[in-house]
Amino acid sequence: MAVGFYPTVVYFRAVTTEGERSGEPRTVRTPTHHEALAQVKSAIERGNLLTLFGCCTVEYDGRAESYLGSGDRLIVLKPDGTALVHTEEGQKPVNWQPPGGTFESELADERLLVRSRRPDPDETLAVHFEYVTQLSAFDVTDAKEISLAGSEEDLRQRILADPDLVEKGFTPLATERQTAAGAIDIYGKDADGTTMVVELKRRRVGPDAVGQLRRYINALRRDLHAGAEVRGVLVAPSVTERARSMLAESGLEFVSLEP
Amino acid sequence: MAVGFYPTVVYFRAVTTEGERSGEPRTVRTPTHHEALAQVKSAIERGNLLTLFGCCTVEYDGRAESYLGSGDRLIVLKPDGTALVHTEEGQKPVNWQPPGGTFESELADERLLVRSRRPDPDETLAVHFEYVTQLSAFDVTDAKEISLAGSEEDLRQRILADPDLVEKGFTPLATERQTAAGAIDIYGKDADGTTMVVELKRRRVGPDAVGQLRRYINALRRDLHAGAEVRGVLVAPSVTERARSMLAESGLEFVSLEP
DNA sequence: AAGTCTATATCGAAG
DNA sequence: CTTCGATGTAGACTT
DSSP, X not given: OOBOOSSEEEEOOOOOSSSOXXXXXXXXXXXXXXXXXXXXXXXXXXXXXXXXXXXEEEEEESSSEEEEEEEEEEEEEOTTSOEEEEOSSOSSOXXXXXXXXXXXXXXXXXXXXXXXEETTTTEEEEEEEEEEEEEEEEOOOOOOOEEEESSHHHHHHHHHHOGGGTOTTOEEEEEEEEETTEEEEEEEEOTTOOEEEEEEOSSOBOHHHHHHHHHHHHHXXXXXXXXXXXXEEEEESOBOHHXXXXXXXXXXXXXXXXX | XXXXXXXXXXXXXXXXXXXXXXXXXXXXXXXXXXXXXXXHXXXXXXXXXXXXXXXXXXXXXXXXXXXXXXEEEEEEEOTTSOEEEEOSSOSSOSEEEOTTOEEEEEEETTEEEEEEEETTTTEEEEEEEEEEEEEEEEOXXXXXXXXXXXXXXXXXXXXXXXXXXXXXXXXXXXXXXEETTEEEEEEXXXXXXXXXXXXXXXXXXXXXXXXXXXHHHHHHHHHSOTTOOEEEEEEESOBOHHHHHHHHHTTOEEEEXXX
């Protein structure tokens, strides 16, 4: 068992038992600010994923402004310019920077300062470290794409494959059909040939979805010849009480379907 | 310079130069799955912030479902139950679990498996590791709250402090005044005593904001006696072309104000 | 607990 | 480039 000293740089090559692992991560514990600066610069240069844990203050200036007092946080810097500042709680980072920016690091007042700048909108994020507990640079290449099911897109695919899920005899004619009020999820006809507008929601819907469907139908009625009959169907797992009464008022229909 | 062997557990106490630092972080490089499991369990038990870097697959099942094939990722587990799976790009984690869940870890097929379960909605996230490159457990207590300026709330405070920013003679009477269409940001009267509805947006607004303001005004006209005159003012840094014409059509006004 | 609204929303698609 | 809608939205606040 090795006991770390101060500062300690650890280079290591992974023991490979099943296929090639990624390049050597570089980890430094309790570095001096000077040493941390060198490691940060080098990691950014190499396009590594960089994590820093330590006590810091954070300033953000851009679409809004914020100041975060001194405390322990985990900072993640990605090669695409993303910056994340995480505290011990919450899913959302307490501060962040979206992809596309650039990182700069320097010693300010003899302490490590990491800055992220992003143009359009012009935004800066500055992390001032009081001390760095641990710094790690990882070589990471992850080509795999995620496959997601149960989304609205997935629901649409299922209805197109089996239109009877909406109503027996329903025939989809188009998806994303454009109207003045936006694109209709599924446009089609019922068994009698009456035009139908189907709006999909993957979860319980409120009044906003009813308004959206209503706007589509009004737009469609204007687009089609006057007096054209158009049915509107909201497809969702469930509906709020207020939305249900709005549907009734507007002569719209609801079909319950799990995503 | 120390060269890591396999596995290596590093316990260290930070050198304190300015006030007490947090407890000792625990970092393990290229652990066996068995060793990783012990460290994960111990870190969760202690309420530490845990980071894992390594090659893994990720399964999610809950509001939707997803599968993520094998690749290098950074996993962050927080003591509040938050789980984050980050790849080398993007601000959003590729998979995640909101706070409130519980972690379980075990060896499945002799490999480290970390699971997160969350009730209501019932959701599970499972990370299967092919190998762990590095594992770190941090003791973290961050009491500091973030102070944010330049938000819509901030804009409202400024207008209440100086109503002339909207219009000379404007008198705010209420904030968050309820209507059937929702709450009005600032409700008041102009120099002539005419009712005013002020809608605030901290950034460039599109047609949606005009629609929102229009709904508030219609609701208010219904609430007040018939024929009541109501002015609507949209306060934002700027407005899109389409929104500007909608404002003109609806007889609404626009005041440019930076957040 | 459920509904509503905001966000430094982020993200992707479409015009 | 803007505009628009979906998100496993998250998170805060009201009822």
